[in-house]
Amino acid sequence: MSAAVITYDAPVSRWQPETPRRLQDAALELFSTRGYEQTTAADIAQRAGVTERTFFRHFRDKRDVLFHGQDEFTAVFVDGIDSAPADTPPLGLIAAALRSAATFFPDERREHALTRQSVIDQHPALQERERHKMAGLATSVGQALRARDVPEPAATLAAESGATVFGIAFTTWIRPGERRSLDAIAQSVLGELTRLGTSA
Amino acid sequence: MSAAVITYDAPVSRWQPETPRRLQDAALELFSTRGYEQTTAADIAQRAGVTERTFFRHFRDKRDVLFHGQDEFTAVFVDGIDSAPADTPPLGLIAAALRSAATFFPDERREHALTRQSVIDQHPALQERERHKMAGLATSVGQALRARDVPEPAATLAAESGATVFGIAFTTWIRPGERRSLDAIAQSVLGELTRLGTSA
């Protein structure tokens, strides 16, 4: 996070600042209509008005086009931990993180999230990437917890649990007919987690 | 490579029922010496005395060669749940699963496990696959728990937690200097998990 730095050397040359977004839109469109495997990187590029080579300059691989903004999300998640009051217990920090994360997904994003998730759910390769990103989230959360003096293995345990809770909550949130906010669902699932431990 | 050429591999008579294992050994050998990305599927195949095409008949993709036997492991894990006494609480079932899983990794396998893990840890693509396999494990465990009348989301929560505990325990187990058995470590980490919930 180098947000505080003021190096405004050059106001980012304005070619097509939207190229990445156009590629993402094109990809989601094509993936959801014609299928992931039936869509080539060249197809996506063409629909976005660029060449295949440009596609791979913006995204590490074909799957990555669906998983951008993840770092941003992780930052929001971790920020919930960083701004929690001192002496908050581990699971309290996770609760704070979940509250913060939920702001990332206001109800307006439900439909888009559902479309995207439908694509992911249909292709193992994409599920694999999603898990990987989640794992990255858990790793970052674990670091944040250790920075808060949560010892191991509690930190990793809590971090992974937080990611799991978020995953379950997210899945529930995009379920057709679901009315509650992501935040409400997440806190509810987290409650279940604590109850789990007490009944053992 | 034609039929007329003398076979340099002595026992050519029978089909090697061990072809998959030879491929796995060759792959681990090459991955750990020359690196994952510097090793082509053809390299592995050649070293195992078969063609590239045969490699891909035994393994879905290049990464898969490092992750075989996972189904077997999952079965052992789930078996621990299935053979636990009735009325065992969710985390008790996870404890049983972990005990069962630990039998899959006797101390003699430590060295091999460490070599393998070192390779995985060096390549994001392999870590991705590992996470995916773990997710599959969690899914199976979740099913086993639901079959035991553990409700949702407790079942998924417990299942994912179980996978996490196993992961942490495994990492600890292969750490140089570690003496405890995988089982002992796993039960210890599981204890931490229950403690987590009570301190929230």
Added chain:
DNA sequence: GCCTTGATGTCTGTGACTGACATGACGCTA
């Protein structure tokens, strides 16, 4: 001996990704 079966080899193609190099608009400076 013939036939079936299953693992393998051979050939060929597609598509994901990469390195090297060229281009052309942009902003800056003399």
Added chain:
DNA sequence: TAGCGTCATGTCAGTCACAGACATCAAGGC
């Protein structure tokens, strides 16, 4: 205004993961 460096992009050629189609060839049974 001319000249220059930057940076996103295009172009070209290459590697390699993986898959379909077909041939082969050792059992093993009949």
